[in-house]
Amino acid sequence: xxxxQTTADSEISTAPHIDAQSEIAELKAEIxxxxxxxxxxxxxxxxxxxxxxxxxHQQPMSGARxxxxxxxxxxxxxxxxFPELPVATSDQAQLERDFMRWGYCIVKDAMxxxxxxxxxxxxxxxxxxxxxxxxxxxxxHGAAQTVFNMLAKGRVFRDLAALEPMAASGAPxxxxxxxxxxGSGFYLATAHGSIVNQGGGRQELHQDQGFVPxxxxxxxxxxxxxxxxxxxxxQSGGTYVxxxxxxxxxxxxxxxxxxxxxxLAQERxxxxxxxxxxxxxxxxxxxxxxxxxxxxxxxLASRIFYARAVMRQQENQFVLPPELIENASxxxxxxxxxxxxxxxxxxxxxxxxxxxxxxxxxxxSMSRPEAFDQLFDWKFSEDAKTLAAREWDEFAEYLxx
Numbered sequence: 001x002x003x004x005q006t007t008a009d010s011e012i013s014t015a016p017h018i019d020a021q022s023e024i025a026e027l028k029a030e031i032x033x034x035x036x037x038x039x040x041x042x043x044x045x046x047x048x049x050x051x052x053x054x055x056x057h058q059q060p061m062s063g064a065r066x067x068x069x070x071x072x073x074x075x076x077x078x079x080x081x082f083p084e085l086p087v088a089t090s091d092q093a094q095l096e097r098d099f100m101r102w103g104y105c106i107v108k109d110a111m112x113x114x115x116x117x118x119x120x121x122x123x124x125x126x127x128x129x130x131x132x133x134x135x136x137x138x139x140x141h142g143a144a145q146t147v148f149n150m151l152a153k154g155r156v157f158r159d160l161a162a163l164e165p166m167a168a169s170g171a172p173x174x175x176x177x178x179x180x181x182x183g184s185g186f187y188l189a190t191a192h193g194s195i196v197n198q199g200g201g202r203q204e205l206h207q208d209q210g211f212v213p214x215x216x217x218x219x220x221x222x223x224x225x226x227x228x229x230x231x232x233x234x235q236s237g238g239t240y241v242x243x244x245x246x247x248x249x250x251x252x253x254x255x256x257x258x259x260x261x262x263x264l265a266q267e268r269x270x271x272x273x274x275x276x277x278x279x280x281x282x283x284x285x286x287x288x289x290x291x292x293x294x295x296x297x298x299x300l301a302s303r304i305f306y307a308r309a310v311m312r313q314q315e316n317q318f319v320l321p322p323e324l325i326e327n328a329s330x331x332x333x334x335x336x337x338x339x340x341x342x343x344x345x346x347x348x349x350x351x352x353x354x355x356x357x358x359x360x361x362x363x364x365s366m367s368r369p370e371a372f373d374q375l376f377d378w379k380f381s382e383d384a385k386t387l388a389a390r391e392w393d394e395f396a397e398y399l400x401x
Contacts, residue, residue: 059213110170143200237293
């Protein structure tokens with residue numbers, strides 16, 4: 001039986017016939033046109049466009065463009081004036097949101113009152129003993145003191161740096177955050193104590209990875225943890241930060257050579273507010289600085305700095321035989337890492353020869369004054385020479401080269 005013709009059959013039968021050969025010819029013509037346009041564009045990889053000299057050593061750094069900004073005290077506001085900014089919390093989801101959006105977060109009750117007091121007691125005793133032994137690292141005309149290499153200066157600090165709950169009850173929360181910020185296998189880079197009295201504390205704005213030439217990768221290379229032993233606020237010398245200066249929503253770094261990031265720093269600087277016993281975690285791209293204390297009394301904290309696992313030598317050169325290190329040339333010492341560079345590789349500040357330690361500054365106490373007369377390496381260092389030359393510094397002694 002013959003099928004009845006439908007409207008669709010009619011439409012198909014009346015459609016224009018496409019000549020395959022004509023279509024191929026049109027496609028070839030379009031390809032030729034596109035090839036012509038491509039050939040007319042400049043090619044980035046042509047020999048004449050390649051640099052003729054290696055210039056990777058000349059990449060800019062961020063610090064020079066930030067000088068003086070943090071000295072404008074009138075422009076610095078307490079963080080509590082801005083309700084959108086982070087406050088101390090134990091909610092890990094909120095901590096992660098704060099860190100990603102603002103470049104820092106504040107862990108509430110990271111230490112118990114007893115843990116805080118144990119660390120304060122050891123820090124103040126060590127600091128007093130270092131002043132008595134004339135190996136103290138003072139700044140701000142004596143209004144501030146830094147206790148370097150804290151791991152050598154008390155079990156409580158070693159436990160804190162190792163994120164042991166016996167030193168900080170909130171250590172598991174902090175460690176979980178660190179693993180998300182830096183990845184697994186992160187390692188300890190710095191641990192020191194901070195004592196700030198009235199008039200001390202102000203630093204220049206900087207990034208904690210500011211010694212890394214720009215541009216930076218789109219993630220932090222380091223993470224600083226400030227363990228607060230006393231109140232942090234504008235008057236007490238709470239850390240100054242430029243909230244959100246680490247990145248934008250698209251993940252792009254805001255501190256880049258072609259960006260006027262110093263203008264961003266001038267738009268809003270705040271003083272962090274946190275209670276004793278908190279842990280403040282900061283993205284190492286965040287613009288921040290130490291805050292000036294204007295109130296009477298003392299602000300106490302520990303600053304412990306962690307690095308991504310890749311930010312280190314592939315082979316561990318510090319387990320070489322001692323006699324090899326002792327007899328190595330100065331050049332080899334430097335290649336092995338026994339030197340300082342932009343403050344990296346320090347021992348007790350900037351010790352003169354970390355490759356040949358004789359008497360480093362260890363755990364000192366006012367209850368053991370007989371230890372104060374040792375010929376510490378630090379007394380022969382450039383640090384000691386610089387500090388002892390200051391008229392106001394009576395807590396540093398330089399004994400010559």
